[in-house]
Amino acid sequence: MRIIAGVLFISALIGIYIWAYIKNHKTPVPEGCENIKADCDGCKLVSCQLHPDHE
Amino acid sequence: MAELFGLLFTSLIVNNVVLTQFLGMCPFMGVSKKRSSALGMGIAVIFVIVVAAFVTYALYYLVLVPLHLEFMDLITFILVIASLVQLTEMFIKKTSPALYKSLGVYLPLITTNCVVLNVCLVNIQNGYDIGHMIMYSIGTPLGFALVLFIFSTIREKLEISDVPEFFKGNAIALICAAIMSMAFSAFAGVI
Numbered sequence: 357m358r359i360i361a362g363v364l365f366i367s368a369l370i371g372i373y374i375w376a377y378i379k380n381h382k383t384p385v386p387e388g389c390e391n392i393k394a395d396c397d398g399c400k401l402v403s404c405q406l407h408p409d410h411e
Numbered sequence: 412m413a414e415l416f417g418l419l420f421t422s423l424i425v426n427n428v429v430l431t432q433f434l435g436m437c438p439f440m441g442v443s444k445k446r447s448s449a450l451g452m453g454i455a456v457i458f459v460i461v462v463a464a465f466v467t468y469a470l471y472y473l474v475l476v477p478l479h480l481e482f483m484d485l486i487t488f489i490l491v492i493a494s495l496v497q498l499t500e501m502f503i504k505k506t507s508p509a510l511y512k513s514l515g516v517y518l519p520l521i522t523t524n525c526v527v528l529n530v531c532l533v534n535i536q537n538g539y540d541i542g543h544m545i546m547y548s549i550g551t552p553l554g555f556a557l558v559l560f561i562f563s564t565i566r567e568k569l570e571i572s573d574v575p576e577f578f579k580g581n582a583i584a585l586i587c588a589a590i591m592s593m594a595f596s597a598f599a600g601v602i
Contacts, residue, residue, distance in 0.1 A: 362480045373497070383504045
């Protein structure tokens with residue numbers, strides 16, 4: 357019973373995250389903010405989407 | 412009351428999350444080249460950590476403990492923090508374009524910021540009551556933002572200073588961070 361409750365709880369959280377992610381990406385970026393980038397210097401993690409060389 | 416303010420001061424200065432616990436080093440090194448970015452990142456971190464701490468604290472004691480699912484705290488907190496960041500970004504996009512322009516771009520960086528998860532976990536592991544949780548959850552991000560801003564001012568000065576070629580960039584920045592860490596360790600005797 358405890359396991360089922362745990363699985364249901366985590367599934368609910370994952371569902372909430374997926375919903376929030378989809379809603380966020382559907383929300384249009386305000387005007388003037390289309391090309392802003394984080395002023396990140398970039399470490400050695402090229403796989404990070406914020407790394408300047410990641411494109 | 413004195414104990415609460417002592418905890419606030421300790422989490423802000425003495426046990427600073429960056430300089431003493433060495434957490435949040437990625438944004439500390441990556442977003443500290445300019446004061447404006449450091450300020451934006453600091454404010455965003457403060458907001459996310461305070462909200463995440465409250466939500467995870469409530470979830471732990473109202474859901475996980477009654478259902479005897481304490482072992483799921485880590486995965487729960489990670490999912491809650493990630494969802495909160497998405498919701499916060501969406502809310503800022505819709506309500507305040509000016510705010511989004513200044514700090515919305517840093518929100519994805521905060522999702523993987525270990526300082527957020529640290530605050531949520533420490534609140535539980537140290538058995539804090541609500542008062543202590545509030546003080547720790549406010550003091551830690553304030554300490555992060557303070558150190559980030561101070562470091563950004565130092566890095567701006569370093570950019571125009573005569574630094575030897577092989578020390579330029581992250582090398583001299585890390586040396587400065589080490590000196591800052593030593594300076595902050597002096598606060599240990601205050602309380």
